[in-house]
Every structure is written in C-alpha cells, then in structure tokens.
Amino acid sequence: MEAKIRTTTIILALFLVAITASMVLAEPYGPQSVTEEENTRGNLSHLAPIQVMAQGGNLTQLKINITEITGYWQGYYGNVSGVYTLMDASGNIMYDWSVGTGYAPAGSIFAANGTITNWEDVMCVALYGNDTSVNVTTLEEMYGMSETAGDGIDETFTETYDIAIGTNNLVGCPGTNTYVENASQTGFFNMTLLVENSTRNVLIATQIENGATGFDGRSWDFQMIVPVIKEAETTPYWFYVEIA
Helix, strand or coil: CCCCCCCEEEEEEEEEEEECCCCCCCCCECCCEEEEEEEECCCCCCCCCCCCCCCCCCCCCCCCCCCCCCCCEEEEEEEEEEEEEEECCCCCEEEEEECHHHCCCCEEEEEECCCCCCHHHEEECECCCCCCCCEHHHHHHHCCCCCCCCCCHHHHCCEEEEEEECCEEEEEEEEEECCECCECCCCCCEEEEEEECCCCEEEEEEECCCCEECCCCCEECEEEEEECCCCCCCCCCEEEEEEC
C-alpha cells in the first residue's frame, strides 16, 4: 500500500511507575512524566521543479506524482523507561528498583482528546452507527475532515484489531499500523481507535513493542498517530499507560 500521508513527529520518553508483578492493574493510569525531546516537521522545499519540454502543436499527457504534508494527523514515537516500586495507597514508597534502560514493560499507551473517567465505558469506534454513536462520519466531522479527504479516518484505520483494557476485551476495533523503515506493515505498532461512550472522548491506543525497528530504522518502544483539528493551532491530548 502506498503511503498516502506523512506525519510530523515528537519523541516522548514515558517514565512509568510499575506496581509489583503480583498486583493486576484494573485500568490505565497516567505516566509519571512525559518529556518532549524533539519536534520536527516534514519539509518539501528541497524538491526541485521538474523541467518538461513543450513544442508547438503537441498535446502531452502528464502524470504528476505529489507528496503533501497532512494537516489532519500528528505523529508520536519514543521509548519507555521506569522503575518497579512497592508503595501504599497514599504513594509512600517502601522500596523501589531502578532498572534504567533495561525496563521492558508489556502493554499499551493511550492518547485521549479528553480525560477518561470510566475505562469500563470505553469501546470501539463504530464504522457506522446511529445518531448518538461516535462513528467514522461523526469523528471526521469532529476534526473538520473533508468527506473526500484522502487522509481521513476511514482511509487511515483500514484494519481491525482486538484490544484488552483491564478486564474489558474489545473485539474488531478500527485499526492500523505505523510504518517500519518507511514501508507499510501489519506486524508491529498496532493501533486501535476507541471512544469513551458517555463523554464521546476519543482515544488512540498503541501497543508497546520494546525496541522494535521503527519508521526511521531506529529502535522505538512505541509509534502512534492522532487526529488533529486542521484549522486549530494545537490539539491537546492526555496520555495514559496500561502495563500488562
């Protein structure tokens, strides 16, 4: 599949606090901190014009290939570090284990366009639905996307994936994968499109990979893209983690 969009990128280092292995986390929670290390944007100004010769009396059919920076999507990627800790309900630490760069959690990272109040109310975004559901059409309207946009929601989330959030197993959610070494693939960096039903807050979930080869050939623990409002200067997102 040819790449229809190119995303801007921000490297995030997520410092996670992991509860002892004997405790099962019931729902995602906020990271200890998020550090923005780099912010870049694609630049097409280096592309030189291409000369085409014209001759009187000729009719010439041209096929012109164009690359355009998307205005509807933001890209995030980065690595995960953290500690294991033993603490009480008030956050008082009895002991912790600093594991540095060797920390390798399994689970998911979530980016939501609002704070999530009830994780049991989170469900798959519907491809189609009634007037009260969040589906592909209403989601594109929410972000001001044109129905004919080649980089819209349904043009992006063309796969379906399952995801478990706590004890809630969601099946057949709209999904996609970010690229590996500049090429499309379906083996790593699975993403799913979710919504909190009562608030209509939208979430993008991505799988933690622990040093998989990423879009640029370097090793990353996660990659994800999130929709943004094109006309807005910025679109806020809240990050959550769930360690399996």
